[in-house]
Amino acid sequence: MARVARALREEVHRANMALARSGLVMGTFGNVSGVDREAGLLAIKPSGVPYDALRPEHIVPVSLATGEVVDSDLRPSSDTPTHLELYRAFPSCGGVVHTHSAHATALAQAGLPVRCLGTTHADHFRGDVPVTRPLRKAEVAKDYERNTGLVIVETFRRKRISPDEVAAVLVASHGPFTWGQDAAHAVQNAEVLEYLARMDILVHAAAPRGVKRPAPFLVDAHYLRKHGPGAYYGQKGRK
Amino acid sequence: MARVARALREEVHRANMALARSGLVMGTFGNVSGVDREAGLLAIKPSGVPYDALRPEHIVPVSLATGEVVDSDLRPSSDTPTHLELYRAFPSCGGVVHTHSAHATALAQAGLPVRCLGTTHADHFRGDVPVTRPLRKAEVAKDYERNTGLVIVETFRRKRISPDEVAAVLVASHGPFTWGQDAAHAVQNAEVLEYLARMDILVHAAAPRGVKRPAPFLVDAHYLRKHGPGAYYGQKGRK
């Protein structure tokens, strides 16, 4: 198990450092985790450790089954229970990122989704990035971080959104979570989400009374051009 | 022909790298092409190749007549058919750029033109940068990228705009295309367009009820100061 943890720690460390370089985090805000489903472990940034002091051995392995720390003296990110619920509910999720990136967080604070307004969005996410309902008092008082994960899962179930097609969410009055096939892709999605949120707010500024949404057939065509079985973007299928 | 392709590939590679440095692209978004009309070839960025791995020999030559790849194993940018239609319809077009730059894309998503609000705009483009109509379902379902080019051409014809005087367009719910006498000038126009779009959105924020447009005689004076036969800007005509 030690060897599994080492590879996972290195992957998660690399992804955390990529997040730090991305400009999406300020101070110690933000965290990245990755998962090894065979080993039954996620691994995540320790709580409150500055990025410039972060080394692979600081990354904290946590049991997917019990939520307990494995083989570390450090306390994992306080958001760990949120990550845990996402791994449990979304079977293809291989990495999770949480940031307070300015534009995505502003929309979360406004209680607004990141609207799917064009092909840049549809290239990455098949429809709006939803915003959760606010947590109830009891959900905040006890197991707050776990309930944050559960309200994300509830949002995708109630709105019948596939977490594979929309790998991002805004938690109301809080901020964005993104995920992906591994920790590195989850970081890429955090960067894309912030860019889309920035453009959405620019559209709010330019067209305060609202805009005509792109037709579903345009959204689907772009999403499937990159992600469907008939994808013809990139060099896949070529040598 | 190999020699022609080499010079063109180098020019297009240089322009793609200039675009990457410009800050207008994120990840692998965006592409630049150039044309050699005598050789009957355009050359364009390959699909989905990251800029930091891009070398001149990766640039993909494509026949202007048939749209087929010439002398390359790589797949050209998926937007190639759009570029092709622009070269076919606009005889003086020597280079084409497509980006998802934030402010121009936001206006495209809002269905709004980049308004010609002042002399900075008029120094480069003689009037509004138009936004196309949305594509119809059938236009998206089949030959989507080609139809994107055709709707651009249609926009300029219907609005009687000269593509030589306004070398830029916003495709509705998509993003900007720019062009120029060669690939390098098309990139410059992409940078100018993003700057103008940014200022236009700032005007929307400062004056949400609209503004008084500059008089046509001011727009013409500025455009012709730089572009007309009586141009007196720069060191042209001097030693």
Next chain:
Amino acid sequence: MARVARALREEVHRANMALARSGLVMGTFGNVSGVDREAGLLAIKPSGVPYDALRPEHIVPVSLATGEVVDSDLRPSSDTPTHLELYRAFPSCGGVVHTHSAHATALAQAGLPVRCLGTTHADHFRGDVPVTRPLRKAEVAKDYERNTGLVIVETFRRKRISPDEVAAVLVASHGPFTWGQDAAHAVQNAEVLEYLARMDILVHAAAPRGVKRPAPFLVDAHYLRKHGPGAYYGQKGRK
């Protein structure tokens, strides 16, 4: 006393240089002070000295009791009397920062608080960052800078805000002041405040008719997660 002043000067110099690097100041705008309550001294940036020429020995010690310069030929920042009143009224205040950072200043100019709109805010400040009333003519005519400090103190008393829980204020038509346990933490709070003000203005742009505030139980939970006696963020209480 010379030795005390030297350590304090170095701390305050370091914090001023951190402020300069933060991007919150333009030209010579902005100043940081620190305090040594045992020695009865504050130490502050000299007036109008550019950051790149600033050395520890330029930092000006000032008596907390009398407001007089101690052991320096330089004139202290013209805002010194404001800092003095904050140290006198807020017993746990160990450092003070004044900037004209763009977003916080814009809200001060609009007469609007930095609204507590989410957990990023609540992680640092327990509720809105208030804006003062405008100063009266007589308050500007005489002892202007001292009265700026007094109106800050009045704001916290009248609104019953604890300066330990909200370590920041906007002075109407002027700009932000922040404080903290020492000069370095006051600078961190200045950076956080600017980030929160930026997100608040983005929310104004995205939701001009106002937004639903987060429930007080969410604000308290986040604030106390980091600052209360039961704090469980970071590695405190761990080895």
Next chain:
Amino acid sequence: MARVARALREEVHRANMALARSGLVMGTFGNVSGVDREAGLLAIKPSGVPYDALRPEHIVPVSLATGEVVDSDLRPSSDTPTHLELYRAFPSCGGVVHTHSAHATALAQAGLPVRCLGTTHADHFRGDVPVTRPLRKAEVAKDYERNTGLVIVETFRRKRISPDEVAAVLVASHGPFTWGQDAAHAVQNAEVLEYLARMDILVHAAAPRGVKRPAPFLVDAHYLRKHGPGAYYGQKGRK
């Protein structure tokens, strides 16, 4: 005279390079001039020369009396007649800057002044930075650049603004001009103006229905704290 021109050329070259570094210009937009009133010369950036190729000997001396180029084969900036009128009308003006900086230009395009909304503004300019009326057709058709200067002068006379107290203007549908005691100070004022314009647009976004202006006694107190005979900012009058 050659020696006079050399010193002036070097001063103006330095100021143009400072402007290029300031981030206020894009491409070859923008120009700086300086004046030697004893020698009867202004000196200005040549037209359309990129900043990275600009050397002191490229700076073009122009006679204040006749507007003719002195001792240079290069064409001066096409905006030279505007600069000339400012030097002629404003006796204490020692340097002039023209940019298309984004926020100041956006306000000029909206036909709005840079409102004096707080002390950051009042520290530099005693009241609003005005916007000119639009130029008439005849004023654009002939001697356009000279008429741009004349409409600036007219604006200050009609509104009874002292060009010493407000060293900046927005030309409607065009952009900002600033001035100062020499070319370097004019560049500083261009940077300050852009910062103030940025904050003004942020206030438009945060408070679209308008804001309460600071009382004139606050504006005067701040302006005179730095600029009046009783100024007590900085180290002047010390040692």
